[in-house]
Amino acid sequence: MATKTPVEKYTDACAIIGQVPKHYIVQLLSKSILHVKLDRILFEEWKPIFQCIENDSMLKEIKIELVPTLWGVNAQNRFKSNFTTSIRNQIIKSVVSCLTCSPTLEKLSFINFPFKKPILELLCKGLARNQSLKELCLKGSLTGHKSFTMILPFLKRCVNIRSLDLTSCKLNSHSCELIASLLRSQVLKRHTETWKQSLRYNDPDVNAAPGLRRITLNGNNIGDEGAEAIATALQDDFWLKALDLQQCGLSDEGAKSLLVMLEESPSISVLDVRLNTAIDSRISSKIDLVAKSNSSTDCLTYNYGELFNKTSNPRSKKGVRKSISNLNMRNSLNESKSNAAAASKKSTQYESYYNQILRSSIVKQTESLNDIDLHDTKAKFSPILIHKRKMPYRSSGKEPTVTEDGAAAATTTSLPPSHDNQIYKLLDELQSDVKIYKEELQQEKERTRRLEVRIRELEREKEHLELQGGRKSGSELDPELLDTIESSFAQFHNFLDLLKQAGYSELCQLVTKTEDS
Numbered sequence: 043m044a045t046k047t048p049v050e051k052y053t054d055a056c057a058i059i060g061q062v063p064k065h066y067i068v069q070l071l072s073k074s075i076l077h078v079k080l081d082r083i084l085f086e087e088w089k090p091i092f093q094c095i096e097n098d099s100m101l102k103e104i105k106i107e108l109v110p111t112l113w114g115v116n117a118q119n120r121f122k123s124n125f126t127t128s129i130r131n132q133i134i135k136s137v138v139s140c141l142t143c144s145p146t147l148e149k150l151s152f153i154n155f156p157f158k159k160p161i162l163e164l165l166c167k168g169l170a171r172n173q174s175l176k177e178l179c180l181k182g183s184l185t186g187h188k189s190f191t192m193i194l195p196f197l198k199r200c201v202n203i204r205s206l207d208l209t210s211c212k213l214n215s216h217s218c219e220l221i222a223s224l225l226r227s228q229v230l231k232r233h234t235e236t237w238k239q240s241l242r243y244n245d246p247d248v249n250a251a252p253g254l255r256r257i258t259l260n261g262n263n264i265g266d267e268g269a270e271a272i273a274t275a276l277q278d279d280f281w282l283k284a285l286d287l288q289q290c291g292l293s294d295e296g297a298k299s300l301l302v303m304l305e306e307s308p309s310i311s312v313l314d315v316r317l318n319t320a321i322d323s324r325i326s327s328k329i330d331l332v333a334k335s336n337s338s339t340d341c342l343t344y345n346y347g348e349l350f351n352k353t354s355n356p357r358s359k360k361g362v363r364k365s366i367s368n369l370n371m372r373n374s375l376n377e378s379k380s381n382a383a384a385a386s387k388k389s390t391q392y393e394s395y396y397n398q399i400l401r402s403s404i405v406k407q408t409e410s411l412n413d414i415d416l417h418d419t420k421a422k423f424s425p426i427l428i429h430k431r432k433m434p435y436r437s438s439g440k441e442p443t444v445t446e447d448g449a450a451a452a453t454t455t456s457l458p459p460s461h462d463n464q465i466y467k468l469l470d471e472l473q474s475d476v477k478i479y480k481e482e483l484q485q486e487k488e489r490t491r492r493l494e495v496r497i498r499e500l501e502r503e504k505e506h507l508e509l510q511g512g513r514k515s516g517s518e519l520d521p522e523l524l525d526t527i528e529s530s531f532a533q534f535h536n537f538l539d540l541l542k543q544a545g546y547s548e549l550c551q552l553v554t555k556t557e558d559s
Contacts, residue, residue: 048074048094048101055090063090074102074146080155081109085124088132095136099144104137105179108154134161138168147172151179151207162189166196177205184211194220198227201252209350210261218268221257222275228253229279240499256284256312260350266296273303276310280495284312288350293320301325304332308487311337312344335484 046054048071056063064087070077071094078091095104140147157165169175178200184190190213197203232251269292276282287300297315304313313333315326337344 045099047071048076048098051098052090052094055093059086059089061087061090067091074100075105076101076103077105077107079107079109080125083124085126085129088129092132092136096139097143098140100146101140101144102146103149103151104140104147105149105151106133106137106153106155107151108156130156130158131161134164138164141168141172141175144172145174147174149177149179150175151177151181152183153179154182157183157185157189159189159192162192166193169193170196170199172200173202175200175203177207178203179205179207180211181207182210184208184213186212187214187217190217190220194224198224201228201231204254205256205258206254207258208262209258213259213262213264213268215265215267215271217262218259218264218271221259222271225254225272225275225279225282229281232281237499237502251281253281255282256286256344257282258286258347259290260286260288260314260347261290263291265291266293266299269296270299273299276303277306279307280309280491282310284314284344285310286312286314286347287318288314288347289317290315291320292318294322294325297321297325297329301329301332304329304336308336308491312346314346317350335480 049068052067052071053063064082067076067078076091076095083091095101137150141150169178184193190208190211197206232253235251264287269287269290272285276285292300292315297318300313300315304310311333313329315321315329318326
């Protein structure tokens with residue numbers, strides 16, 4: 043008998059009870075995805091969902107979500123009557139049964155789900171039995187450090203999980219120390235796997251190693267201590283690719299420790315420290331630059347996540363109901379005002395930006411050409427007037443000019459088009475040189491990383507060979523001792539030959555018999 047698909051299970055169960063299947067659930071079940079919104083399910087509508095999840099082997103993603111920010115007073119009372127303790131326990135039991143028998147489930151998400159200690163232990167047992175799960179999201183579902191300590195031992199065993207989302211789980215700096223221990227334990231397992239693959243001079247596949255590739259800790263007040271603990275654990279990690287730390291209470295100290303770690307470990311391509319207001323903008327921009335340079339050398343791509351918004355409630359503010367005509371008129375007026383403001387600012391922004399680029403290029407050229415006379419440098423890099431055809435200026439009658447640094451007054455002389463073309467060519471050459479140097483630097487970083495990995499492998503092989511050589515030397519004999527034994531045997535046989543020649547053959551036979559006995 044052929045197994046039923048999740049859509050067939052759900053529709054059959056609804057037909058038995060006499061209910062109409064929910065359209066959004068059926069639509070996602072056709073893609074092997076189950077997305078349940080707790081505030082939209084009535085008490086009598088849970089039974090078909092349980093039958094759909096239990097012992098299922100075709101679902102690829104299960105997402106159970108609760109959005110309490112949209113509640114009013116009546117909605118809270120209705121939710122309490124529909125979502126009871128028995129319903130909550132039955133949800134976890136059905137999910138655990140799916141975890142134990144499903145070879146295709148890859149993503150499991152609990153968003154703002156009210157976990158208690160018994161059902162959290164039950165979920166941990168199901169995670170330990172599963173081997174196919176790759177993404178685990180517990181956004182807003184853990185209640186703090188104690189609940190995280192419960193799931194930590196099971197996370198150390200589940201090496202198949204690649205992405206872990208712990209957003210808004212009320213974690214602190216002590217929780218980050220536990221995360222650092224999780225990373226260290228996974229580093230040891232990865233090193234052993236790569237060592238096994240590198241035996242007999244095979245090239246190990248680093249990307250195929252088990253363990254975490256992304257950790258999301260947005261909205262947790264971990265502070266600088268937590269960031270330093272994670273940074274020290276990641277200095278020897280060559281596998282983690284993304285770390286999200288939005289709105290985590292970080293300052294410049296924590297950001298500097300993360301920057302040092304990011305420069306030493308070229309594997310991390312995404313380090314998100316946005317919405318940390320105490321971090322200097324220069325440090326955050328430098329972190330982004332180093333992360334982007336690491337992402338260019340990595341074959342796997344990881345993107346930045348969405349901005350963390352803790353208080354996103356589109357229905358929280360009570361507004362006055364307005365007619366559609368008034369709204370359309372107001373939108374059209376706002377659009378016209380914004381277009382006019384953008385048109386007025388466009389020319390000035392473009393002028394200032396273009397003049398700034400040309401000024402910086404001229405100063406760099408004048409500083410680098412030390413061998414050329416001052417008169418030639420002034421003739422070559424004189425103040426530039428941007429042509430009217432290329433830039434729209436205001437109708438004020440004044441044309442902007444670019445002057446050298448330290449000049450007494452701004453000049454208004456313009457250069458012919460040939461000089462402009464020369465400077466544009468110089469700018470293009472400088473940009474091409476910068477690109478070439480960046481590529482060479484990235485290639486050099488990749489070479490050094492590979493050489494370091496190879497040196498570590500050779501050191502391990504050397505230790506292994508030294509241990510084997512010590513065992514063999516203890517079991518073998520000294521060659522000088524063997525030579526002396528052979529010489530003594532040869533002298534003894536020569537003596538026996540002499541006895542036989544002298545007529546003492548019987549004595550020789552007695553000697554050989556005693557040797558045989």
